[in-house]
Amino acid sequence: MYSLSHSMKTMNRRYSVLLSVFICQVYTMLAQDCPSRQDLQNSIQQAHKLLSSQEASYLQSLRTLRKKLNLLHDSVARLPAKPKNLSCPELESPVNGRKLGKAVLLGHEVHFLCDPGYELQGSDTRRCEDSLSWSGQQPVCRVFVNVMNTSPASASPVLHQPKCSLVQGTTHCTCEPGFRISGRENRVCTDIDECKLFHNGQAGRLCVYACVNTAGGYRCSCPAGYNLTRDGRSCRDVDECGSRQNDCRPDQLCINTYGGFQCVSVECPPIRDATYVKTSPTRCERNPCAVDSRTCSRAPISVSHHHLSVVSGLSAPRVVFRMSAVRMVGDALRFAVLGGRGRRYFTVQRADGLTGELLLTRPVPGPNTLDLQLEMSELERGELLGRYITKITVFVSPYGF
DSSP, rough: OOOHHHHHHHHHHHHHHHHHHHHHHHHHHEEEEEHHHHHHHHHHHHHHHHHHHHHHHHHHHHHHHHHHHHHHHHHHSSSSSOOSOBOOOOOOOOTTTEEEEEBBTTTTTEEEEEEETTEEEESEEEOOOOOOOBSOOOOEEEEEEOOOSSSOOOOOEEEEEEEEEEEEEEEEEEOOOEEEEEEEOOOOEEEOHHHHHHTBBBBSSSSSEEEEEEEEEEEEOOTTTTTOOTTTEEEEOOOTTTOOOOOOTTTSSSEEEEEEEEOOOOOOOOOOOEEEEEEEETEEOOOOOOOOOOHHTTSSSSEEEEEEETTTTOOOSSSEEEEESSSSSSEEEEEOOOOOOOOGGGEEESSSEEEEEEOOOOOOOOSSSEEEEEEEEETTEEEEEEEEEEEEEEESSSSSS
């Protein structure tokens, strides 16, 4: 504190001298004589008072800041020690299923899916709570009984006693909704199996996928990878990619399919005398070729990857993909379908001068995975100027919805 005060006093003396010179200069500019000694002393005393008040205010501000820092330090010291391990215990994957997500820290979620042929019972999503325990219940994958709008043949009929009343000497018996009178003398109410009764009615099946008969009614269910919609009979695909219910690596693409998802790795093609660089997650472009490299110049200028998800038995014919040139280079464009396991289901047609369309020619039964290549070539008087390849992968669902 002494050094600060001493510095302030030294500065005061310097400012006094500068102030005297300044006052004299002002008077000189105004064509007046330099003030008397007494006037200078009065001015300097006033400046001393002003600087002293500023010094006192500055020192008071420093003291206040020091007090606040001490209070803050004491408050932090009294805070409880932060637990070192803010995580929940590890969760096991269900038998005949899998767990999506590895993080077990506070606030993180873990998702569960069952293998085809199994349905999940329990919580499909569990969250690490503040109590460092998981929300929900441990899921279990049970064998899914696909009744397909029928009830098990071995199930015993559900019987109820009817409600009977005597009206004018005649006994009248009624059953609750979902039951009908049967048995001798109509004294038994038997459950109506709506799944069998309305299997293929005029209004369509009761359920899009599976109908399960219950006592006095029925319920619809969906396969793994789908949720039941609000109408209680239709199934809506779960977007595992958008909801992060997938286990794809960071270097992979997550492709949502009907009833599941696919983890896809996109690599640039190894072509002799040509090198490629990935310009987007789904596109590779050729580096400039050597002047005398004919092999490189005939290699594709770009190789793109496109992924399609379709339901089983999708109606045909229909256009499923379009490939276009930004502008015409040369005097002609040519589109063609190259080899692949799905070539027999597709053909190519021209939409206009710059666009080719990939046409699905017949329904594809699922589950299936098809691949093919669509080529666009630029020509000048029949000579090849450049080629562009789009590799198309089609994921066909096991289901028609």
